[in-house]
Amino acid sequence: MTPYSAATGVENVLKILEGRWKLIILFHLFGGKTLRFSDLERAIPAISQKMLIQQLRQMEADGIIRRIVHHQVPPKVEYCLTDWGQALCPALDALLKWAALKDRDLSGMEFPADATIGGTV
Amino acid sequence: MTPYSAATGVENVLKILEGRWKLIILFHLFGGKTLRFSDLERAIPAISQKMLIQQLRQMEADGIIRRIVHHQVPPKVEYCLTDWGQALCPALDALLKWAALKDRDLSGMEFPADATIGGTV
DNA sequence: TGACCACCTTACTTTTTGGTAAGTACCATA
DNA sequence: TATGGTACTTACCAAAAAGTAAGGTGGTCA
Numbered sequence: 001m002t003p004y005s006a007a008t009g010v011e012n013v014l015k016i017l018e019g020r021w022k023l024i025i026l027f028h029l030f031g032g033k034t035l036r037f038s039d040l041e042r043a044i045p046a047i048s049q050k051m052l053i054q055q056l057r058q059m060e061a062d063g064i065i066r067r068i069v070h071h072q073v074p075p076k077v078e079y080c081l082t083d084w085g086q087a088l089c090p091a092l093d094a095l096l097k098w099a100a101l102k103d104r105d106l107s108g109m110e111f112p113a114d115a116t117i118g119g120t121v
Numbered sequence: 122m123t124p125y126s127a128a129t130g131v132e133n134v135l136k137i138l139e140g141r142w143k144l145i146i147l148f149h150l151f152g153g154k155t156l157r158f159s160d161l162e163r164a165i166p167a168i169s170q171k172m173l174i175q176q177l178r179q180m181e182a183d184g185i186i187r188r189i190v191h192h193q194v195p196p197k198v199e200y201c202l203t204d205w206g207q208a209l210c211p212a213l214d215a216l217l218k219w220a221a222l223k224d225r226d227l228s229g230m231e232f233p234a235d236a237t238i239g240g241t242v
Numbered sequence: 243t244g245a246c247c248a249c250c251t252t253a254c255t256t257t258t259t260g261g262t263a264a265g266t267a268c269c270a271t272a
Numbered sequence: 273t274a275t276g277g278t279a280c281t282t283a284c285c286a287a288a289a290a291g292t293a294a295g296g297t298g299g300t301c302a
Binding site: 157158159162170171173174194195196197198 | 246247248249250251252
């Protein structure tokens with residue numbers, strides 16, 4: 001595992017999460033919630049329709065969101081997380097926990113080299 | 122913890138990592154390595170001097186990189202990770218492990234709601 | 243004297259990303 | 273006939289990020 005392969009691996013993950021809206025959408029769907037397009041619009045008033053649908057479509061293409069179309073009038077489309085999308089939760093949690101370490105005293109702490117990256121790179 | 126507070130927490134972490142070069146630089150420094158400016162230039166030939174220094178300064182301001190100036194001629198400046206920077210390793214590892222789950226069968230797996238986010242949001 | 247090294251800085255251009263406003267299709271109800 | 277609700281699409285514009293190219297500051301060495 002070279003610095004490049006590790007970096008591109010993480011980069012590919014970040015690409016899925018990047019952008020101004022993806023995380024907000026994600027956190028609205030965490031916990032198995034299923035929301036309609038208009039629910040999301042209401043939940044995130046600052047987002048435009050274009051941005052909302054653009055982000056939803058990208059996340060669907062990335063495989064973290066499932067789109068369910070009900071053929072009705074008026075139309076009804078629902079969004080929820082895929083299993084894989086739900087599985088993001090602990091990974092994001094690890095990031096938050098890392099952020100919480102800032103300004104703590106880390107001296108004496110061990111950051112083991114058993115991880116895939118770092119240490120034994 | 123609302124969807125907004127959780128999302129902004131993660132966003133603040135992503136801001137530190139975002140950009141085309143930060144991760145590559147980071148992975149070159151993981152494992153306690155200390156490198157000079159010119160070492161990094163050589164290690165990452167595609168980066169311009171401006172980008173390299175810009176990213177290094179930002180990461181220094183964010184507190185994940187330490188900058189050590191030796192007052193010599195010719196100048197010598199070294200860069201290494203702070204303790205907090207090293208501590209990023211397991212969190213990034215969690216992201217890589219998540220990415221590796223893709224296309225696996227996740228049915229039956231539990232993603233507990235005990236995490237800071239999701240579940241009980 | 244001047245060429246060079248290492249570490250930056252500045253000015254300018256291109257690319258990417260985000261944002262606004264308007265429009266579409268479908269049918270239901272008044 | 274027209275009004276409205278839902279889920280989009282399109283055209284256009286602004287701001288932010290990244291890239292290119294050049295300059296600049298000590299000093300040493302030939």
